[in-house]
Each structure stands twice: as structure tokens, then as C-alpha cells.
Amino acid sequence: MTDHEWVVDDHIGTLTLDRLNRGNALTFTMVDAMTDVIRRAVADESVRVIVITGRGDRSFCSGMDTREFAGLELTPLQRKRHLHEHVHELIRTINACDKPIIAAINGNAQGAGLDLALACDMRVMSRGARASEVYVSLGLTSGAGGAYFLPRLVGRAKAMELLLSGAAIDAEEAERIGLVNSVADSADLPAAAHRLARSIARHAPTTVRAMKRSIDQASRSDLDTSLDLLSSHYAVLATTDDAAEAIAALRDKRTPNYTGN
Numbered sequence: 001m002t003d004h005e006w007v008v009d010d011h012i013g014t015l016t017l018d019r020l021n022r023g024n025a026l027t028f029t030m031v032d033a034m035t036d037v038i039r040r041a042v043a044d045e046s047v048r049v050i051v052i053t054g055r056g057d058r059s060f061c062s063g064m065d066t067r068e069f070a071g072l073e074l075t076p077l078q079r080k081r082h083l084h085e086h087v088h089e090l091i092r093t094i095n096a097c098d099k100p101i102i103a104a105i106n107g108n109a110q111g112a113g114l115d116l117a118l119a120c121d122m123r124v125m126s127r128g129a130r131a132s133e134v135y136v137s138l139g140l141t142s143g144a145g146g147a148y149f150l151p152r153l154v155g156r157a158k159a160m161e162l163l164l165s166g167a168a169i170d171a172e173e174a175e176r177i178g179l180v181n182s183v184a185d186s187a188d189l190p191a192a193a194h195r196l197a198r199s200i201a202r203h204a205p206t207t208v209r210a211m212k213r214s215i216d217q218a219s220r221s222d223l224d225t226s227l228d229l230l231s232s233h234y235a236v237l238a239t240t241d242d243a244a245e246a247i248a249a250l251r252d253k254r255t256p257n258y259t260g261n
Helices: 028-043 076-096 112-119 134-138 146-154 156-165 171-176 186-201 205-218 223-237 241-252
Strands: 004-009 012-017 049-054 059-061 101-105 108-110 122-126 130-132 168-170 182-184
Touching: 004 028, 012 028, 012 186, 028 076, 049 059, 049 186, 059 101, 059 112, 076 112, 101 112, 101 186, 108 112, 112 130, 112 146, 122 171, 122 186, 130 171, 134 156, 146 156, 168 171, 171 182, 182 186, 186 205, 205 223, 205 241
Parallel strands: 012 049, 049 101, 059 108, 101 122, 108 130, 122 182
Antiparallel strands: 004 012, 130 168
């Protein structure tokens, strides 16, 4: 029985976590498969935007399935390797992907499940969902990137509050503090996430990927370095077929037909 689903439609690839009876909790086999899906999506020219969501309307992802470790006598080094070689590889792959990734948080997101959403570029959240970094309540520290991503999204003080208290917040609070881009009713969430995805996918794919790389690289560099890199991206993109098509479509008042060239 599969634990995830991958569907590509109209240049949008949707990856659905599919373990409804376990709150869409992650297993090591599952995260390895998801990593492979993201890697294949990067190489697939028909995919321009990726959406990650969960099955049902109660849980986006409840974190790592505790049964993965039940009965295992692991040394600290073995536990570290389990995380590093599986869960962390998925997070790194998402973070390195130069195609935009949207998390459609259809239900509660907890621990590693919330970290998965935080690793994405944008987040749309169901109005009835709640988000929590539950690690501290389990005697653990953030294990899948929450301590890295959360301060960058909501600021250090708010991230400290959420990580050190383990408190759950609702969708309205998540939107207010900048953890998610927008909130939608549960029934409307898939459509809301795909509207956002389509608003991106309709643009030239090479331009979108260069824009995402520019944003990510700018966050790690000084102004002069960023401007120098942007000028290089700009100069290359200006010579592409898609740039010419964008100008021609604007002139002719028609929808552009982008090829990625």
C-alpha cells in the first residue's frame, strides 16, 4: 500500500502524504520516496510548481511515526544517522529545489510535519488546522529544521516562544505572524493552493527558477554580491526565447506560450 501520491496536472505537481490512519505521519521509507519524487520533479520539465499536502482534512502531518523507533536499541550515533540520511535529506532536497514548493496545510502540522511545511517556499493553511513544534513536550529538540526555518519566518523571539513552549497556534495566528501566506476554509484549501501555484506556473519557467535562486542567494549574501548575480541572471534571461515570447504576447494582447527556452 502506497504512503504517498504524486500527480502532475497543468504544470503543477502535487505530492500527497497518504497515511490517513496515522495522521499522515512520516516513516523513513516514506521520506526516502518523497525525496526521490522531489528530485524527479526538478528534472521533469513539465513540472513548474510543486504542492505538498496531506490526505484528509484533519492532519497535514503529525511528524515522525513513533513506531519507527519502537523497540529499536539505537546508539546516539545511529539515531543521528537515521535523521541525517533520511529526514534531513528530504529537508535539504526541498530547500535546494529551484522550483517553487507550496505547502497546503490541510490539517494539524506537528513536529517534523510542521518542519516539512516550514522548509517549503510558501504555505497555505486550512482555517481549522493548528501548528505546533511539539518536540519540547516530548523531551526532544527540533529534529527536522524547525529551529533553522522558524526564526527566519517569524523572527527569533516568536520562534523561541513556539519552540520552547511547544504551544499550538491556529491558522489565523499563523497568518498574523507570517508563518503562512494565507488561510482558507478546509473545503477551499486545495483550490486556494492551486490558485497560488497557477499564478506562478503561468510565467516563464526559467525565469521563475532564476527568481527563486536570486531570492535564496540574496538572503545569504551582501548587497553588492546580490546585485552582481542579479545582473548575470537578467542578462541571460533577456536573451531567452521565453523573454521574447513574453514581450510579443504583451504586444499582441494574448496569453504567452512558454517553452522553457
